[in-house]
Amino acid sequence: MTRQLDEQISGRFRVGQRLRVLDVGMGQGTQALRLARVGHQVTGLEQDQKMISAAREALSREPDGIRSRVRIIEGDGRDTGVHFLPGSFDLVLCHGVLMYVEEPDPLVAGLARMLAPGGLLSLLVRNGNALAVRPGLSGDWAGALSAFDTMTYTNRLGLEVRADRLESLTSTLAGIGAPLHTWYGVRIFTDLAVDGAEPPAEVETLLAAEERAGRTDPYRGVAALLHLCGVRD
Template sequence: MSDRSPASGGETPPRPSRASLRTAVVWDVLQDAIDRRAKAVGADALDVLDTGGGTGNFAVPLARLGHRVTVVDPSPNALFALERRAAEAGVAERVRGVQGDVHGLFDVVGREGFDVVLCHGVLEYVDDPAEGLRNTVDALRPGGALSLLAAGLGGAVLARALAGHFAEAHRALDDPDGRWGEGDPVPRRFTAEQLTELVSATGAEVSAVHGVRVFADLVPGVLVDTEPGALEALLRLEAAAAELAAFRSVATQLHVLAERQA
């Protein structure tokens, strides 16, 4: 994966801290996709839609790169925090928050209005993942890029097993939604095959699949915080393992990059 800045010439998002390490792989992939799209359309600033974007973990840094970002989220509290965060970052004029969700997406935004659409942490919670994903793809302009991030089944099974909850790990394997029990806070998890099938069913073309948080959730925080160079080494390890199917299958999250066909 490249460390290039997007074609906008803006600043690169800061290198991961302990808190942001979990999204480093996604950032690298997303930056490359934005770079390619900007060059393809000959524009420095792109129109980006962040569905379920909440308080702006991705939206605000993207706006700092010069892009125009619309965040659609059902939570008014999250949107209020987004507005404040964008103002503090000096990008309020490039960030717009609207209340809504992927099922009613076109009540608040137009079809084919965006160069890039982020659908991060959404499909786990919606009533109909297939419909929600179709809407996100329909919001793309032809040739636009979809960044899809969802909870991975394998990572949950591995985490429960390593915690000694073997029955729960087994239950997650057998459950149609990948849930390990009634106390599971995640309504639905996916395999890489399920996600790519959902994307392909919309007519979009999958270009890459990455495992996210393969090791980050398993390594003790004290080790990363106290060992010199551990954070950077873990980042490099995550990046190296992200594209390998053997590790992707046990990642906490799965990232799919796709393109809407013309």
């Protein structure tokens, strides 16, 4: 997904432009720090105290110049209007957050309002059109059958959360003035990989295969996650 995001940034903004970035649900700050290291000004919004502590700890190990480009705010992604003025950012990230929100449309609309004209909205969501794939490939046939008739699933943390369909998010983005520009599949061949396992020796080949599949039909349509990029009118 990192390569996909970089591709969108390089294709939309001029070379060397320092972007104003909002990372909603920044977690431990992985993306925020990566973008700050290449010169962007990043604001991270997070409400989980453990994640905030981890992000601050990671930030403390960075050089002064990078630390000065990152601001961490405690808050809920649904309250962006409380913290920021409309049009304040060139790039808004919301990765792995929508699945925890019962009604995503107001959140996504609020994120779009934060974008300056021509700004990029990057969403990473669970693919509601492929919920049967993981249990099916795991040999859980009953789970696969039931997944066809639901939009919820149990994630790796043991929490019941929701998924989104490409069609509905495409409609949502069009309706809020940030129509879908492009989309990718994420975790097509690696969704069953064990967390924390050692990467295979052929990791670069694996990443190349994932990258190719993530932008190629019909493979991207059965990805575990969808990476959607909308552009503000």
